[in-house]
Amino acid sequence: MRPSNGPRPIGGRWRRRPHLSNDSKSRLAAIGRRMLPFQAAGEEPGRYGVLRRNMTLLMILLTVVPLSLMAFINHREHRKALRAQTEAPMREILVRTRHSGEIFLAERRSAISFITSASTYEQLADQAELNRIFQVMKQEFGGFIDVGLIDASGVQVSYAGPFELVGKDYRDQEWFQEVLVRGTYVSDVFLGYRRYPHFVIAVRHLEPDGRSWIVRATVDTELFSGLIGSHGNVPGGDTFVVNRQGVLQTSSRHYGAVLERVPLDLKDAGLEPLITETVDRSGRPAFLGMAAFETVPFVLLYVEPRGTAWEPWYTLNNELFLVFIASIVVVFLVAYRLASSSVSRIEKSEENQRRALHEMEHGNKLASIGRLAAGVAHEINNPLAIIDQKAGLMMDLTENIPGFHLGPRFGELASSILNAVDRCRTITHRLLGFARRMDVEIRDIDVNDVLQEVLGFLEREALHRGVQIQLELDAELPAIASDRGQLQQVFLNILNNALEAMPEGGKVVIRSWRPDEEHVSVSIEDNGSGMSQETMKHLFEPFFTTKAPGYGTGLGLSITYGIIKKLGGEIQVDSELGKGTTFFVTLPMRASPEMGA
């Protein structure tokens, strides 16, 4: 997430002649910003962006990491529980099925064993007798295909079944060797001479007199298959038996027919049922259970697709995942909004601080310039007085010398000196007035009254110049505690400037309003010549004047500024060259004279 490019620029350029309404305060702020053009320019733009990004990232990290961790743990635990729940019945099915298989095989083996032991060799060797026994076996147990007697040398002596096998020699076959050694033998399933899947059970009988014979029976796998397959009838479930090489001993639903090879890893199979996860034939996730038979080298396998059992889990998982994603999104949004708002708050407060600092510097500058001016004025006054008197004396003397032909010329020169001294006098007097500590006399006054009074002084001049003065005063304006005389001077200075800046037939609009509970504002707007940005920058400095030399001291507005500050107020200017100038004066309800320097 990339932070957007900082706060939006402050609504473009501030337009002149705004509606007077509650937003006057923000307007003043906007003007303030415009009046101090150095601020925005010097600031590297990325700083707040980086701060915003870091804060956002930190918040996201702090929320998302624990959230993810919780989600992950929850997911795992839930899965574990579910798996245990799935495994238990699978284990049971495995154990039960294996048990059935074991019993099936044991029964068949016992039957053969019984026949072998209960009958004599002669009885078994008798073809008719063997046929009779075979019939009973088929009837009682089922699944037997044939049965035959083999003597100790491995030759088939008699046979009951569908084939002609009498006289067949088994001596070299592996199973024969094994049955001689172990006494019983159960073969893997094979096709054999008969070309269909079956397996062989052979039991050897040893007479006390040392004679021995072997009864060998073939069992159809179909019955065994059916028995194994009937277990684990979960939809999609599959139960089957393989030998240690992974060759199918019973038919399976999904892994092929008998004698096909199953591509499953069986090396971990033991007596204890083992459940692992795998994928089934069609690639779906499934559980594979395996358990080895005790008496035969077979392994029982049970494959159950995960889907059916875990359906609810997946649904829940999906829902949780959605909730998780939604929370992350919410966290992102909230983190970004929070970071944005706090960063812009920081930005704003830093800007305020900067502005306050600047204003203070500006005030200090004006104050020190004032002190300097007063010092200079004072020092100059004395020599000025001497020049004044010397020149005066010169004039007196030239007048009193009769017949001095240069008399009139000298008189003229002395008079010029005196005029120049007069000009200097005006400057030094104003300078000293500017610098002197003014006694502030706080009274309850009505700003509208003060404005009216000042207008009284200027009415004649306005009339003379054909300037129209329009008043838009707030009649509800409360009285404020301030200095009437000082405010008169302030408004007089501003109005004088306005009148001077105005051509014939200009217009001055004077407004007063209440920006908030604590302040009273006055604006004086003219449609005169206006001023440049450069002029505005120096406007309140002493000796700064745009008037022709000799026509202004450049002290009026700096005095005005000093007074406003002393009264705890603010003065701001908005001006556009050729369009006019507006002065905004904001005064506190209660002036605090100690604020002034």
Next chain:
Amino acid sequence: MKLPIEILLVDDEKEFAETLAERLTARGHRVRVAFDGPQALEALKQRPFDAVILDLFMPGMDGLATMREMKARQPLVEVILLTGHGSVDTAVAGLKNGAFDYVLKPAKFEELLEKLQAARQRKAEQEERIRQAEARSLTRRTGDI
């Protein structure tokens, strides 16, 4: 011909004081110059003056202190304060202590002349009132007899 005014000019700025004295003298007034407070008080002992032009800002004994001293000795002497300090506050303090008027330095000569005339005028009137009061009290007393 106007009556000459007896003037005591007190200013530590010698050039200024002497030039101003010369100009006033040229206009027929009698001027005595002093360059500091003690000198001025000394001069005041020797003969009476109509008006004193007194610089407020002097080293040593300053204008206000000098004026208080003068007023103690000659209550009727009129004092015009010259304030190069530019501080109207000091001038106001002077006025409250009985100064006749004040002039901001560098003072315009004509303005200063006018104020001197006015000061002399007031002093004369004051003296006249005193004289009349004395005369009245004298008549009353003689009348009683």
